[in-house]
Amino acid sequence: MKIAVLPGDGIGTEIVAEAVKVLKVLELPLELEHAPVGGAAYEISGHPLPEATLKLALGADAVLFGAVGDWKYDKLDRPLRPEQAILGLRKHLGLFANFRPAICYSQLTHASSLKPELVAGLDILIIRELTGDIYFGQPRGRRTAVDGHFPGSEEAFDTMRYSRPEIERIAHVAFQAARKRGKKVTSVDKANVLETFQFWKDVVTEVHTQHYQDVELEHMYVDNAAMQLVKAPKKFDVVFTGNMFGDILSDEAAMLTGSIGMLPSASLNERNQGLYEPSHGSAPDIAGKGVANPLATILSAAMMLRFSLGQEQAAQRIEAAVQQVLTDGLRTGDIYSEGTQRVGTREMGDAVVAALKRQG
Numbered sequence: 001m002k003i004a005v006l007p008g009d010g011i012g013t014e015i016v017a018e019a020v021k022v023l024k025v026l027e028l029p030l031e032l033e034h035a036p037v038g039g040a041a042y043e044i045s046g047h048p049l050p051e052a053t054l055k056l057a058l059g060a061d062a063v064l065f066g067a068v069g070d071w072k073y074d075k076l077d078r079p080l081r082p083e084q085a086i087l088g089l090r091k092h093l094g095l096f097a098n099f100r101p102a103i104c105y106s107q108l109t110h111a112s113s114l115k116p117e118l119v120a121g122l123d124i125l126i127i128r129e130l131t132g133d134i135y136f137g138q139p140r141g142r143r144t145a146v147d148g149h150f151p152g153s154e155e156a157f158d159t160m161r162y163s164r165p166e167i168e169r170i171a172h173v174a175f176q177a178a179r180k181r182g183k184k185v186t187s188v189d190k191a192n193v194l195e196t197f198q199f200w201k202d203v204v205t206e207v208h209t210q211h212y213q214d215v216e217l218e219h220m221y222v223d224n225a226a227m228q229l230v231k232a233p234k235k236f237d238v239v240f241t242g243n244m245f246g247d248i249l250s251d252e253a254a255m256l257t258g259s260i261g262m263l264p265s266a267s268l269n270e271r272n273q274g275l276y277e278p279s280h281g282s283a284p285d286i287a288g289k290g291v292a293n294p295l296a297t298i299l300s301a302a303m304m305l306r307f308s309l310g311q312e313q314a315a316q317r318i319e320a321a322v323q324q325v326l327t328d329g330l331r332t333g334d335i336y337s338e339g340t341q342r343v344g345t346r347e348m349g350d351a352v353v354a355a356l357k358r359q360g
C-alpha cells in the first residue's frame with residue numbers, strides 16, 4: 001500500500017512526522033514516500049505542486065497531507081501560491097467527496113464554546129461536495145453590467161451549478177456513510193431561493209426513494225442548519241451539502257468540538273483513493289515551536305487506513321490510542337486546561353505510539 005506523504009509548510013512538517021511515527025508502529029505493509037508541496041515546493045522548484053509531487057500522488061493509494069501556506073507568499077501570483085497545491089490535488093485526483101467528522105471527546109467537553117450538555121457525546125459527520133458548485137462554475141469574472149440595479153457599472157459574477165450525476169454520486173456517498181452510522185441524513189440546501197438547490201433537493205429525494213429507504217432523510221435550509229448546529233447539534237447524524245454551504249458549515253461544526261487541532265478530514269474520489277489532512281491550516285503563528293497539536297493529523301491517518309486502505313482494525317487502534325492519551329490527561333496548548341499535563345507536538349505523538357504499543 002503506497003502512501004504519498006506531503007507535509008507542506010508551517011506546522012505541516014511537525015504534525016505529519018508524528019502521524020508517520022504512528023503509522024510505522026502498526027507494522028503494516030505501507031510504503032511511505034515523501035515529497036514537497038506548497039511553499040516548501042515553491043522554494044525548491046518554483047511551483048507549489050511540482051510535476052513529481054503530483055505524479056507521486058496520482059500513483060499512490062492515498063495521500064497524507066499536512067498543510068500549506070504562509071503569509072510570506074501572499075504577494076505571489078495566485079497560481080503560484082501554496083494553497084493552489086491543494087486545489088490542484090483535488091482537481092487532478094477527482095476528490096469530490098469531503099468527509100469531516102466533528103466529534104466532541106468526553107475528555108474535552110469543556111473546550112467547546114457551547115454548554116457541555118449540548119456537545120457531550122457529539123458525533124456528527126459533515127459530507128461536503130468538493131469539486132462543483134459556485135466555486136468552480138463557469139462563467140465567472142468581471143464585466144460591465146447590462147442590467148440589474150446599476151446598468152453600466154462594473155460588476156463581478158460567479159455561476160452556481162450542479163449536474164445530475166454530480167448530485168447523485170455525492171448523495172450515494174452520504175446515504176452509504178449514514179448506513180454505517182445513525183442512519184439519518186440531513187441534506188442541506190437553499191431550495192426556497194436557488195434553482196440549483198431545488199434541483200439538488202429533487203435529485204437527492206429520488207436517490208433516497210430508489211435506493212435508501214432504510215435511511216431517514218430530512219431536508220433543511222442552510223440558514224436553519226447553521227442555527228440548529230449551535231442550538232442542538234446532537235440532532236444531526238450525517239449532514240450533507242454542496243461545496244459552498246459545506247465549506248461554511250464544516251468550520252462551524254468544527255468549533256463545536258473545541259479545537260480545530262483535533263479534527264481530521266478525508267477527501268475521496270470514485271476509486272476510494274483519498275487525500276487525508278487535518279482540518280486546520282499551517283498555523284504560521286506557532287510553526288517551528290513544537291507546540292502544535294498532532295492529533296488531527298494522526299486521526300486523519302486513521303481515516304486513511306479505514307477508507308482507502310481497508311484497514312478498519314488499525315484505524316480503530318489509532319482512535320483508541322488517541323482516546324487513551326486524552327484520558328491520561330495529556331494536552332497540547334490548544335486543548336490545555338488546569339489539572340491536565342501540557343505537552344508538545346513530539347511528546348503527544350510519542351504518547352500515542354506508547355498507547356498503541358500497550359494495546360499489545
Ligand code: NAD
Pocket residue numbers: 011015066067068069070071083086260261277279280281282283284285286291292293294296332334
Ligand atoms: P490555521 O488553521 O492555520 O490557524 C488558525 C489558528 O488555529 C491559529 O491560531 C493556529 O495557531 C491554530 N491552530 C491551527 N492548527 C493547530 C494545531 N494543530 N494545534 C494548535 N493550534 C492550531 O488558519 P489560518 O491562520 O487562517 O491560516 C494559516 C495559513 O494556512 C494560511 O496561509 C492559509 O491559507 C493556510 N491554510 C491551509 C489549509 C490547508 O493546507 N488545507 C487550510 C486552511 C488554511
